[in-house]
Amino acid sequence: xxxxxxxxxxxxxxxxxxxxxxxxxxxxxxxxxxxxxxxxxxxxxxxxxxxxxxxxxxxxxxxxxxxxxxxxxxxxxxxxxxxxxxxxxxxxxxxxxxxxxxxxxxxxxxxxxxxxxxxxxxxxxxxxxxxxxxxxxxxxxxxxxxxxxxxxxxxxxxxxxxxxxxxxxxxxxxxxxxxxxxxxxxxxxxxxxxxxxxxxxxxxxxxxxxxxxxxxxxxxxxxxxxxxxxxxxxxxxxxxxxxxxxxxxxxxxxxxxxxxxxxxxxxxxxxxxxxxxxxxxxxxxxxxxxxxxxxxxxxxxxxxxxxxxxxxxxxxxxxxxxxxxxxxxxxxxxxxxxxxxxxxxxxxxxxxxxxxxxxxxxxxxxxxxxxxxxxxxxxxxxxxxxxxxxxxxxxxxxxxxxxxxxxxxxxxxxxxxxxxxxxxxxxxxxxxxxxxxxxxxxxxxxxxxxx
Numbered sequence: 374x375x376x377x378x379x380x381x382x383x384x385x386x387x388x389x390x391x392x393x394x395x396x397x398x399x400x401x402x403x404x405x406x407x408x409x410x411x412x413x414x415x416x417x418x419x420x421x422x423x424x425x426x427x428x429x430x431x432x433x434x435x436x437x438x439x440x441x442x443x444x445x446x447x448x449x450x451x452x453x454x455x456x457x458x459x460x461x462x463x464x465x466x467x468x469x470x471x472x473x474x475x476x477x478x479x480x481x482x483x484x485x486x487x488x489x490x491x492x493x494x495x496x497x498x499x500x501x502x503x504x505x506x507x508x509x510x511x512x513x514x515x516x517x518x519x520x521x522x523x524x525x526x527x528x529x530x531x532x533x534x535x536x537x538x539x540x541x542x543x544x545x546x547x548x549x550x551x552x553x554x555x556x557x558x559x560x561x562x563x564x565x566x567x568x569x570x571x572x573x574x575x576x577x578x579x580x581x582x583x584x585x586x587x588x589x590x591x592x593x594x595x596x597x598x599x600x601x602x603x604x605x606x607x608x609x610x611x612x613x614x615x616x617x618x619x620x621x622x623x624x625x626x627x628x629x630x631x632x633x634x635x636x637x638x639x640x641x642x643x644x645x646x647x648x649x650x651x652x653x654x655x656x657x658x659x660x661x662x663x664x665x666x667x668x669x670x671x672x673x674x675x676x677x678x679x680x681x682x683x684x685x686x687x688x689x690x691x692x693x694x695x696x697x698x699x700x701x702x703x704x705x706x707x708x709x710x711x712x713x714x715x716x717x718x719x720x721x722x723x724x725x726x727x728x729x730x731x732x733x734x735x736x737x738x739x740x741x742x743x744x745x746x747x748x749x750x751x752x753x754x755x756x757x758x759x760x761x762x763x764x765x766x767x768x769x770x771x772x773x774x775x776x777x778x779x780x781x782x783x784x785x786x787x788x789x790x791x792x793x794x795x796x797x798x799x800x801x802x803x804x805x806x807x808x809x810x811x812x813x814x815x816x817x818x819x820x821x822x823x824x
Contacts, residue, residue, distance in 0.1 A: 374526025374565060374650065379432035380424060381569075381644040383610030384635030386472065387451035388413040388441035392489050393482035402481070404687045405702045407613060407759075408638035409680065412666050413441065414450065416637050416673070419664035421454045425461040429645060432523060433463050436610040436633060437470030437533070437571030439501075442478035445490040448500055455504055466505040466521055468531050469497045470571035470611070471542065494535060505531055511558075513551045520555050520566075527648055528559050530568040530604060542572060543590050549598065556602035565651035567606040568599060574607055575630040577614040578758045580808040582793040583801070587612055593795045600626040605823035606654060608633065608644075615640045615761035617656065617814045617821070629654075629821050636661050639677035640760045642817070652824040658817035678756070685752040693719035723748055727774060736777040739770035750774075758808050761816030765809035775809050 386408060388394065394411035403410060424433060440447040455465055474494040479486055498506065498514055506512055509519035510528075517533035530552070534542050544552070559566040572589040574596045576582040588611075589595055599607065600622055606629050613635040621627050634640040647655040661673050668676045688699045696715045700706050725733070727750050728743035742750065754775065757763040765772040779786075783802050791799040807813075814821075 374648075375524070376650075377524040377527050377648045378430035379434055379523065379646055380427065380430050381434040381436065381608055381633060381646060382420065382636050383436040383608075383633040384408075384438040384472075384613060384637070385417050385420070385435065385451070386413055386438055386441045386635060386637050387417050387447050387454070389444065389446040389450040390414045392444060392446055392480040393487075394480070396481050396483075396485060398485045399481035402486075404691075405684055405699065407681055407684050408635055409677070410441070412664070413637045415664045415666050416641075416661070417451070417454060419662045419673075420636050420643065421458050423662045424463065424643070425458055431463055433458065433465050434529070434569055434608065435465070435467045436569055436608055437468045438472040438610060438635070439467060439469060440473050440492075443473050443475040443492045444478045444480065445492050448473070448492055452500065459504075466523075466529060466531060466569075467501055468505075468533050468569055468571060469501065469517055469535065470533065471535050473497060474535065511555055513548065516545075516548045516551070518548070518551070520559075522564075526563070526565055526651075528564045528566040530555060530559075530566055532568055532570040534570075534572075544595060552598065553602060556599075556604060560603050565648065566604050567608070567648075567654075568604050569608045571609065572611050573609040573616075573630055573632050574599070574628065575618040575620055576794075577612045577616040577618070577632050578763075578808040579804040580758070580801075581612065582797075582804065583791050583799050585794055588794060590794070593797075596620055596628055597622060600628040605629065606631070606821065608646075610635065612759075613638045614759040615642060615658070615816045617761075617816050617819055619814060619821075627823060629823065631656060631821075634759070634761075637677075639674070639681040639756065641673060641677050652822060654821045654823060656817075656819050656821065681756050681759070682749075682752045685755055686748060689719060689723055689748050689751070692716070693723050722751075731774060731777075734778065734781050736774070736781055739773060741770040742774060754809060761811065763809055763811045766812065767810065769810075772810055776806065779805055 439451050474492055478489055478491050480489045506519055509521050511520040519531050521529045523529050534544050574589050574592050576588050581587040605627050609632045615634045616632045618630045633644050641661040642658045645657040663673045691699045692715050696712045725747045727745045727747050728738045730747050731738035754765055765775050779802055786801040791801050793799050
């Protein structure tokens with residue numbers, strides 16, 4: 374097989390701005406949002422203009438969540454972007470995901486929040502038929518999945534599992550049987566096959582393994598299935614985080630999960646992937662271009678990074694002053710007994726410095742971070758877990774503070790009976806340690822050895 378290159382983006386969340394994105398209700402909604410809303414059309418336009426001029430590859434893959442919440446007008450607008458890009462000579466392969474068929478999408482018009490026309494799951498096949506399905510060599514229409522021959526010797530297994538009426542996002546028996554049929558055929562035909570699935574098979578960061586909804590349900594079974602069937606690479610999205618993770622099974626079979634951040638949220642990147650051979654793949658990450666908006670002179674990267682930090686700082690402030698709203702966002706709005714405790718804790722945490730916090734819990738504080746506000750330290754720590762290549766590592770001032778804190782609370786962490794999404798026992802100390810600092814594969818630029 375010859376070397377083959379393609380671009381990949383994830384979670385474009387295109388929103389047709391004419392539907393409305395302003396007003397008091399909009400501002401209240403955006404107070405705890407990591408991703409852009411009103412700006413998404415402009416960001417997508419800039420990214421697709423860049424892709425139209427990019428000449429290192431003529432193929433684009435998009436890993437799901439094409440629209441903000443499945444608004445019909447947003448789908449129409451995004452499809453026009455795809456057609457414009459195709460007219461410039463690009464081949465496009467998409468998968469849809471849960472945000473593309475929400476039953477109750479919402480927008481913010483002159484009279485506040487309202488519900489625009491939705492899109493049903495059953496409509497997606499016809500809407501996006503020309504972007505993957507039309508020239509596929511195999512299609513599972515019921516599950517919106519297909520196989521595409523991208524190049525001589527290279528096949529894409531494009532997977533979707535959002536059609537379940539219970540929204541379980543699981544692979545049912547019929548879908549599994551179809552996957553096995555396609556992977557077997559790829560092996561028989563001597564094809565290198567990789568997959569694209571919206572939901573990560575491997576948690577983007579270790580701590581996400583204990584957070585429901587952050588990665589594929591039945592991930593353990595699906596990971597083993599693909600790795601044992603000869604699919605050693607999967608591209609994912611969903612969590613808006615940047616990560617490259619490796620799982621090696623007991624039998625030696627590997628699978629890499631390359632999760633790519635949303636283009637409308639920090640981190641915002643375009644992947645350039647080169648499949649050199651069936652065993653070697655090169656990953657590059659390209660920052661998304663600046664876009665037409667009043668960003669106050671900020672680059673796209675800085676604008677989105679500030680949006681992320683503001684989300685966290687708003688949450689910290691409201692946990693102090695009005696805990697109900699942020700706790701509701703976290704799914705804890707019914708825990709009213711927590712409100713006064715949370716308010717008291719965050720009243721202190723919003724004022725204290727890293728040095729003051731270290732003094733409070735009797736741990737050593739490096740002078741470089743002593744005067745840093747604790748809330749800014751926490752925001753940077755959390756943002757780093759989404760951006761990837763986390764810097765809070767052993768041997769760095771910020772990392773040493775975090776590790777000393779973990780050491781201090783380790784007896785408490787041991788008493789917490791934490792389990793992963795798949796029901797496995799979890800070591801919170803280890804999960805937090807390896808989520809704060811990246812000790813593995815570079816999350817942006819890497820060479821992957823699949824076999």
